[in-house]
Amino acid sequence: MNDFKPQLVAFCCSNCASSAAKVAEGMKKALPDNVKIIHIPCTGRIEILHLLKPFEEGADGVYVAGCQEDSCQYVSGIAKATKRVMYVKKILEELGSEPDRIDVFNLSAGKGQEFVEVAYKMVNTVKELGPFLSA
Amino acid sequence: MSEYKSGSNLEKVLNAGLFAFTGECGPPQGANLTHLKEKAGYLKGCVDAVNVTDNQTAVVRMSSWAASLILLQEGLEPNFQMVCRDRNRLAIQSDILGAYTMGIRNMLCLSGDHQKFGNHPEAKNVFDIDSMQLIYTTKTMRDEGKFLSGQDIDVAPKLFIGAASNPFAEPVDFRVHRLAKKIAAGADFIQTQCIYNMDRFRSFMKQAVDMGLTEKCYILAGVTPMKSVGMARYMANSVPGMDVPDSLIKRLKGAGKGKIAEEGIKFALEQIEEFKEMEGVAGVHLMAIEWEHKVPEIAERAGVLPRPTF
Amino acid sequence: MIVAEPKPIKEILEMVKDLKKILVVGCKGCVTVCNVGGTKEVGILASSIKIYGKKNGQEIEVEEYTLERQCDPEYVDEIKNIIGDYDAVISIACGVGPQFLSERYPSSKIFPGVNTKFIGGAIEHGIWSERCAGCGTCVVHFFGGLCPISRCSKSLLNGPCGGSSNGKCEISKDVECIWDSIVRKMMEQNRLDELIEFKPPKSWITARDGGPRRMIREELVK
Numbered sequence: 001m002n003d004f005k006p007q008l009v010a011f012c013c014s015n016c017a018s019s020a021a022k023v024a025e026g027m028k029k030a031l032p033d034n035v036k037i038i039h040i041p042c043t044g045r046i047e048i049l050h051l052l053k054p055f056e057e058g059a060d061g062v063y064v065a066g067c068q069e070d071s072c073q074y075v076s077g078i079a080k081a082t083k084r085v086m087y088v089k090k091i092l093e094e095l096g097s098e099p100d101r102i103d104v105f106n107l108s109a110g111k112g113q114e115f116v117e118v119a120y121k122m123v124n125t126v127k128e129l130g131p132f133l134s135a
Numbered sequence: 136m137s138e139y140k141s142g143s144n145l146e147k148v149l150n151a152g153l154f155a156f157t158g159e160c161g162p163p164q165g166a167n168l169t170h171l172k173e174k175a176g177y178l179k180g181c182v183d184a185v186n187v188t189d190n191q192t193a194v195v196r197m198s199s200w201a202a203s204l205i206l207l208q209e210g211l212e213p214n215f216q217m218v219c220r221d222r223n224r225l226a227i228q229s230d231i232l233g234a235y236t237m238g239i240r241n242m243l244c245l246s247g248d249h250q251k252f253g254n255h256p257e258a259k260n261v262f263d264i265d266s267m268q269l270i271y272t273t274k275t276m277r278d279e280g281k282f283l284s285g286q287d288i289d290v291a292p293k294l295f296i297g298a299a300s301n302p303f304a305e306p307v308d309f310r311v312h313r314l315a316k317k318i319a320a321g322a323d324f325i326q327t328q329c330i331y332n333m334d335r336f337r338s339f340m341k342q343a344v345d346m347g348l349t350e351k352c353y354i355l356a357g358v359t360p361m362k363s364v365g366m367a368r369y370m371a372n373s374v375p376g377m378d379v380p381d382s383l384i385k386r387l388k389g390a391g392k393g394k395i396a397e398e399g400i401k402f403a404l405e406q407i408e409e410f411k412e413m414e415g416v417a418g419v420h421l422m423a424i425e426w427e428h429k430v431p432e433i434a435e436r437a438g439v440l441p442r443p444t445f
Numbered sequence: 446m447i448v449a450e451p452k453p454i455k456e457i458l459e460m461v462k463d464l465k466k467i468l469v470v471g472c473k474g475c476v477t478v479c480n481v482g483g484t485k486e487v488g489i490l491a492s493s494i495k496i497y498g499k500k501n502g503q504e505i506e507v508e509e510y511t512l513e514r515q516c517d518p519e520y521v522d523e524i525k526n527i528i529g530d531y532d533a534v535i536s537i538a539c540g541v542g543p544q545f546l547s548e549r550y551p552s553s554k555i556f557p558g559v560n561t562k563f564i565g566g567a568i569e570h571g572i573w574s575e576r577c578a579g580c581g582t583c584v585v586h587f588f589g590g591l592c593p594i595s596r597c598s599k600s601l602l603n604g605p606c607g608g609s610s611n612g613k614c615e616i617s618k619d620v621e622c623i624w625d626s627i628v629r630k631m632m633e634q635n636r637l638d639e640l641i642e643f644k645p646p647k648s649w650i651t652a653r654d655g656g657p658r659r660m661i662r663e664e665l666v667k
Contacts, residue, residue, distance in 0.1 A: 002519050022511075049485065052492040056499070094454040095497045220599070224646060246606040249598050251616045260599070264646045267603035271643065283646060301607035308629045309605075309640070316603065316641055328607060375610035 001034050006060035007071025008035045010119065011050070013043045013077065016109045017066040023112025035119045042066070043104075051088045051102060058133065061126035062088075064101040064104040065118060071108070078106065140277065140323060141295040143240030144212045145184040147417075147445045149324060149353040154328060155418025156439045157214060157326070157355060158182035158430055162202035171202060172426040175209045181434040182211075183442055184241055185423070186326070189216040190213055191254025199232045207238050214297060215239045218247025223263035224272065224283055231276060235292030243297040243326065244269040267320050270298055274321025275413040298322040300354070302339040303332070304376030311342045318352040325352055326420040329359035331370075333409060340415045349415035356410045359422045360433065361399035364388055400433060407437045446475040446566065447539040448573045449482065449559040454493055457535060460556045464532040465503070467494060469558070470524065470546070471511035472538035479573055481559050482537035484511040490537065490558060515542030521549045528553050564595075581651025581658070587639070589630040594647075596623035600646035 013017055018039055024031065031037070040046065041064035056060050064085055066078040082104045089099035103125075105118045139146050148155045158178045163171050178185050185206055188200035196202075203213035203414050215234055217227065231242070246266040250258045264272065270284055281289035298317045302310050314325065330336045336356070343349055361367045364387050371379035383402065389397035403421075410416045419439075423430050434440050461467055469487045476482025491507040493601045497506030508531065515538035528534060528550050536542040537558035547555045563575035578595035585592045594600045598616050605624030608615025612625045631640050649655060 047485070049488045049492060052489065052496065055496050056492050058499075091454060091493055095458075095493060095500060097500060244517045246599055246601065248608065249616045251598075262599045262601070264651065265599065265601040265603050266606070267601075267643065268646045271645070299607065303605045304605070304612065305622075306605070306607050306625055306632075308632065312637065312641055313603075313605075316643065319641075320643055374609045375615055 002119075004127060004131060005034050006123060006129075006131070007058065008061045008063065008119075008122055008126060009038060009054040009059045010035050010062075010075055010122075011040055011043060011046055011064045011081075013039050013066040013073075014039060014041050015073040016065075016107045019109040020065075020107050020111050020115035022087065022109050024116050024125045025112075027112050029112060031116055031119050032123050042072070042074045043079035043081035044072075044074055044079075046081050046084060048084050048087055048091075052091070053082065055092075055101075055132060060101065060129075060132040061122055062102045063118070063122045065107055065115065066104070068106045068108060078104075096134065101129060101132060139250055141240045141293045143184070143295045144445065145214065145241050146295045146323070147441055148183045151443070153443050154439065155183050155353070155355060156181070156437075156442065157184045157186065157418065157420045158427070158436065159186040159188070159420070159422045159424060160202070160206065160427065161188045161424065162197035162199065164194065164196050166197065168205065171197075171205060172209060173307055175206050175211055177430050179209065179211055179428040180442060181440065182421070182433050184212045184214040184431060186214045186243060186422075187216055188249070189218045189245070190221060190253070191248070193220065193248050193255065193258075195221040195254060200230060200237075200239065203234065203239050204237055211325065212241065213239055214243055216243040216245060217269065217304065218245045219262050219265055219269055220250060221245030221261055222368075223261055227264070227269065227272065228276065228282055231273060231292050231294065233289070240293070240295055241297060242273060242294045243299065244273060244322075245299055249289040267317060270296055270317055270320040270322050278321075295323050296321055297324045297326060299328065300325045301328040301376045302330070302336060303328070303378040308439055311339060311346065311348075314343060315346060315348055318348055324417070325354045327357040328376060329357040329370075330406065330425060331383055332380050333406065335378060337413065340413055344415040349417075353417035353420040354415055355420045356406075356413075356416050357420045357422060358403050358406055358410075359424070360396075360403040360426070360429070362396050362426065363399075367399075400429070400436075403433065404437055407439070446478055446564070447541075447561060448479045448563055448565050448575075449476055449539050449558055449561045451481050451486070451490075451537070452557065454490075454497075454593070457490070457556070457558055458494070458497055461494070461533045461535065464505075464554075466506045466508075466531045466533075468508045468510060468524075468528065468531040468534045469494075469536070470515065470534060470536050470542070471509075472515045472536075472542055473511060474516070474538070475516045476538055476559065479567075480571075482539075483540075484509075486537060487511055492536065512538075514538075515545055518545070518549065521545050525550075531636075579653065580647070580649070581655075582648065587644070588627045589636070591623055591627050591630070593623055593627065596621070602647060 043064050064081050072078045085104040090101050092099050160174050187203045189197045199216050203215040206213040244266050280288050300314045367384045370377045387395050469491050471482050471487035487509045491509045494507050514520050533554045535556045535558040540561040543555045543557040564576040564577040565573050568574050580594050598614050606612045609622040609625050614620040
């Protein structure tokens with residue numbers, strides 16, 4: 001269980017999350033290599049199916065990183081994404097899985113440190129839960 | 136040839152211009168006759184007629200017509216209630232014939248609380264007809280000797296038709312018009328929901344009198360003695376269409392521990408005195424639910440005993 | 446439009462357990478408009494079933510198809526060449542869909558993926574409300590354009606009852622008392638005389654009470 005390396009997919013918006021990613025790079029803070037980042041213009045563009053597909057393809061966890069609720073560049077994008085993440089949590093439960101395998105985080109642009117911390121946090125959470133498709 | 140519509144005791148009392156006094160008795164949640172007969176025992180001789188509720192609050196109880204027959208056997212006159220929630224027009228007309236044949240002479244026509252409130256919320260809603268149409272149906276059967284289908288009835292059921300009125304339910308402006316509508320549909324007597332706000336009720340009655348409604352129909356004011364501050368608060372906050380003035384709640388609180396029920400009765404007695412003098416009010420309907428043992432005392436203190444006999 | 450809601454996935458999974466090849470069929474009609482049975486939702490259900498299969502060590506093949514409507518034979522016909530390949534078909538159209546599919550493809554196992562609720566419309570994005578009970582004899586014009594049959598919990602024609610409170614029905618604060626609205630509107634429009642007029646008992650013959658119904662346009666029938 002301890003040497004299990006979960007595969008994560010992270011949807012990051014071009015505003016807060018991506019700029020935070022750049023800062024992290026500048027600070028030479030490395031992201032864990034088992035987190036695949038998908039850059040999208042705004043988290044509001046994420047559909048429920050986008051959040052399910054990684055699990056279908058074998059991911060152990062998924063997260064969405066976007067702006068703070070009151071500073072979303074497209075106003076309500078992160079609010080919409082949050083609702084969709086909650087919906088997928090319910091689906092995971094109905095499928096007999098753990099809702100914590102998916103989550104949403106609000107970041108501020110330029111907070112490189114946070115961006116990396118969020119990634120490690122999610123990796124640890126999912127590591128505890130074990131592989132999504134258990135043996 | 137009787138000049139009465141039904142010849143019921145209640146009708147005779149009201150027709151004679153005497154102040155009527157009716158009570159209430161809920162059937163048991165089972166086939167237990169003992170408690171029912173006990174409650175009936177308290178009411179005997181104190182009231183002109185006894186309302187027998189019909190699956191009240193959508194909780195299944197012994198049927199109203201059956202409990203009404205028991206009351207008849209015990210020497211009381213039932214006021215058989217029928218709600219529209221549980222029966223279609225076939226069963227309704229059928230039950231009216233049955234009830235009349237077995238000696239029942241008063242019927243109260245009600246909508247009925249939605250089954251969501253009761254112990255069988257998954258039941259199918261009937262509401263084939265509404266309370267207004269039920270009044271009309273009963274009147275048509277009695278005065279025209281016809282079923283709703285237009286067919287003749289061989290022996291028409293002669294029932295004294297009652298309905299309920301809530302002067303404080305919303306929308307308030309429409310309430311007196313709805314009362315007028317029920318009277319036009321055929322209601323012979325009305326029992327209101329329990330009153331606590333005397334000022335508002337006074338203006339409601341004034342409207343009813345001005346519209347000539349009290350000449351066509353006998354209106355009985357509903358009275359329910361408050362047993363506790365908790366009861367007063369519950370009525371004020373959780374029962375739709377109930378107007379409980381703060382002054383009453385204050386008064387009950389002020390009575391002091393152990394004396395609240397007595398204060399509640401005092402208030403009810405004051406109300407009854409006022410109703411005796413209020414223009415258009417033909418009597419009082421006392422709803423002392425599960426407090427039937429208090430009815431003889433209240434009736435005595437209200438000065439309504441002995442009840443008239445014919 | 447017809448408004449439906451998705452069945453719990455658990456319930457759907459129970460219907461198709463141990464089946465290996467499933468076809469999910471959506472509908473571009475009403476269920477697309479209320480976001481429960483369109484192409485998107487077909488995709489979500491298909492993905493969910495596949496994930497479930499993988500999680501439990503089974504490979505469930507799920508195909509997706511969305512028909513223009515499932516209530517017209519010509520569209521239902523479209524899948525005639527592929528439906529035979531599947532162990533089960535989940536229709537996420539309204540109640541008409543699974544039935545039309547069952548009638549057209551009697552040897553296929555058809556399951557309903559949604560619970561059809563009512564005829565209604567959108568109040569705002571994401572919220573739909575019941576408006577019509579399909580009683581077969583529309584009389585909304587007698588009630589200021591509001592229907593007491595579908596919107597009064599007791600279907601009163603001479604309402605309101607004594608349970609109306611603050612414009613809400615006695616059964617729930619979330620349910621509007623339509624009679625409160627009818628009376629207010631008509632009194633404001635000085636139509637009290639219409640309100641006072643006695644409405645006689647309704648004939649339910651044209652409603653579902655009279656038996657399952659048909660509607661025929663003679664001039665269109667061949």
